[in-house]
Amino acid sequence: MISPENAAIPLIVSATLVGAAYLIEGPSAPSSEGPEVPVSAAVRVLRGLVLPVILLAVLARGYLGPVLHDWPFCAARTNSITG
Numbered sequence: 001m002i003s004p005e006n007a008a009i010p011l012i013v014s015a016t017l018v019g020a021a022y023l024i025e026g027p028s029a030p031s032s033e034g035p036e037v038p039v040s041a042a043v044r045v046l047r048g049l050v051l052p053v054i055l056l057a058v059l060a061r062g063y064l065g066p067v068l069h070d071w072p073f074c075a076a077r078t079n080s081i082t083g
Helices: 008-025 041-069 071-077
Strands: none
Touching: none
């Protein structure tokens, strides 16, 4: 097992190796196999909006969950010391 203190070491090593491989090989050339399919403007806009919408939904869930369901304070209500 990797200890929490050393958890970043494999990530740093792999990022360094990927960066070195990219610098050595360079960006890959586009494939010339088959004709290119034209993409409409609506599809490009939709693709550009999907990720921000998903990220906003996750962010809203992260904030609304504790607010609506009182998550951080559930255990404090059943504390046997305060009775």
